[in-house]
Amino acid sequence: MGPARQRPNARAATLEDVARLAGVSIATASKALNGRAHVSAATRTIVLEAAERLSYSPNALAQGLLAGRTGIVGLLTSDLEGRLSIPILMGAEDAFGAGRTSVLLCDARGDSIREVHHLQTLLSRRVDGLIVVGARPDPRPSIGRNLPVPVVYAYAPSDDPADLSLVSDNVSAGRMAIEHLVQVGRRRIAHISGDATYGAAQDRATGALAELSARSLDLAGGRVFFGSWSEAWGRSATRMLLAQAPEVDAVFAGSDQIARGVIDALHEAGLDVPGDVAVIGFDNWEIFTTSSRPPLSSIDMNLETLGRVAAERLSAAVDGAAGSGVEALPCRLVPRESTTSA
Structure with a gap:
């Protein structure tokens, strides 16, 4: 026998109650009850049965919104x-x-x-x-x-x-970039990024530095190279990096535009990508990633x-x-x- 229906004086059931009884998220319960797409027939049936058992009806706010949608x-x-x-x-x-x-x-x-x-x-x-x-x-x-x-x-x-x-999640993304570079065998990793006033630039750097520390690795060049979100900055920062840390074997760039500049400067210095130095960008912006030579690895923000x-x-x-x-x-x-x- 299923759960008893609510007594008339019981607390009115909420959408959260329906979702909990059906074992789905609130968003899924909402879509199922309102006939939206991307909900399987089986899930919709479970949600509708849960709503019936709880004698669920939308609250006053939801009723007003539904009536005037x-x-x-x-x-x-x-x-x-x-x-x-x-x-x-x-x-x-x-x-x-x-x-x-x-x-x-x-x-x-x-x-x-x-x-x-x-x-x-x-x-x-x-x-x-x-x-x-x-x-x-x-x-x-x-x-x-x-x-x-x-x-x-x-x-x-x-x-x-x-x-x-x-x-x-830019912090986890920064860690992800370093993790990938380490997995492909790199240990002397630099980070060239954009405008330091951007919270995302700081968060990506925070994640990258945390992952390097967790792996007992030092940041090549001794600092994050903050600048502008441009290929020109990627080129000039890479020249400075090579002068300070010629042993660098990987660069995590804060954007795909910067990464393109990094690759240009590495080629100008006679270095092979990825043979000598691996490069990963950020944004997965197709206009840059697929036209880069070689094609550019990148972090996609989904x-x-x-x-x-x-x-x-x-x-x-x-x-x-x-x-x-x-x-x-x-x-x-x-x-x-x-x-x-x-």
Whole structure:
């Protein structure tokens, strides 16, 4: 015999209760109950049975949102080039499901006044929720607590701990890059990165230094070479590195652009990549990784996954299961010939 139905005077069941009884995440329970895609028939049946056993009905907030849904979610970005916002948009659309929810993209172009205008426009369209994508991976001002719809921040976290933010785990990514270089036999590893005011640059360096320390290895060159996010900086920093540490056998670059400059400078010095010096970049930006000679190993921030999870968290928030705080999602290694011989 299954669990007894709730008594009339019992506490009203929540979406979290349904998810717990069904043995699934809150986001999955939300999607199953609302007929969204990417939920198997078996899982949907389990969730619906759990909801029936608990006599679950959405809370007042969720009921109001469900009754007035437009099927439109706003994605508010400050990413001028779309390199960040487009993959996040694609991941969000995949999670929402074709034909069920449309994502309306607005680019504030880094202008706070334009951002306020776009926010007002999206709210006037009665969007069901908002995903806010920053231009750089550092805390950004919250767009406010007293909005009529839930908000999830992606890539750049909100400076308000009451908001829900999803970011890439740059510290673990830095460790991942060093771990890969050690696994391919490198021991004299340098780190050339971009603007030191970027939190991501500091986090990647923190992870790299921690992994080197854990393996009792010193940083080649004695310091992290911070500069700009450019090929030109990669070239000039590599020349300085070779003058200070000619024995270097690997470079972890803070971006793919920097890595391209690193490879150019190594070739100019008559060094083979990866024979003499292995090079790994960051971002997995195809325009740089695949056209590099040799093709460039890189750390991918999994932006589509970031968008997909942001959409799942937003769906759960629309259904009354709002979250808060900062959630760091893992990056992934994409090895190519710049660290491993073909």
